Amino acid sequence: MLSFYETSALRRALIQPLPSNIQALLRRRINRILEDGLKVATCIFEAAAWHYAVRVECRCRQEGLFEAHGLWWKFERKGWSDDFRDARRRFYCKACSQRYGRKVRPVIIETSNKPPRHCFPLPDEREWRRAVSRFRG
Ligand SMILES: [Zn+2]
Numbered sequence: 854m855l856s857f858y859e860t861s862a863l864r865r866a867l868i869q870p871l872p873s874n875i876q877a878l879l880r881r882r883i884n885r886i887l888e889d890g891l892k893v894a895t896c897i898f899e900a901a902a903w904h905y906a907v908r909v910e911c912r913c914r915q916e917g918l919f920e921a922h923g924l925w926w927k928f929e930r931k932g933w934s935d936d937f938r939d940a941r942r943r944f945y946c947k948a949c950s951q952r953y954g955r956k957v958r959p960v961i962i963e964t965s966n967k968p969p970r971h972c973f974p975l976p977d978e979r980e981w982r983r984a985v986s987r988f989r990g
Pocket of ligand 1: 957
């Protein structure tokens with residue numbers, strides 16, 4: 854569940870002069886978090902451990918929903934940081950990238966309880982257990 858401080862940080866972000874479409878995205882994000890009572894994951898691993906999908910959303914509102922265990926394993930194998938702030942840079946919107954001729958990154962990366970639409974190969978049991986014990990340690 855989102856703490857009071859996290860909610861107020863998101864609300865403060867709304868007061869700052871952001872483009873109106875980004876403000877609308879943030880506002881919808883706050884509402885969704887308050888409605889669903891989702892735990893707020895900060896990385897792909899947490900999303901997987903808590904059985905959420907990972908959802909990215911472009912400024913054009915196109916969304917991608919990824920199965921989190923397979924996504925985590927893909928990042929792990931490539932040696933990429935799965936922290937949401939870093940992981941955001943590994944995604945891009947196909948439609949916008951074609952339109953603008955450069956890679957357009959999502960404005961939001963978060964957990965979701967919608968069913969995932971993109972599934973990558975899963976880590977084997979041993980790899981996953983090793984990651985879980987690293988996480989707890
Ligand atoms: Zn887009």
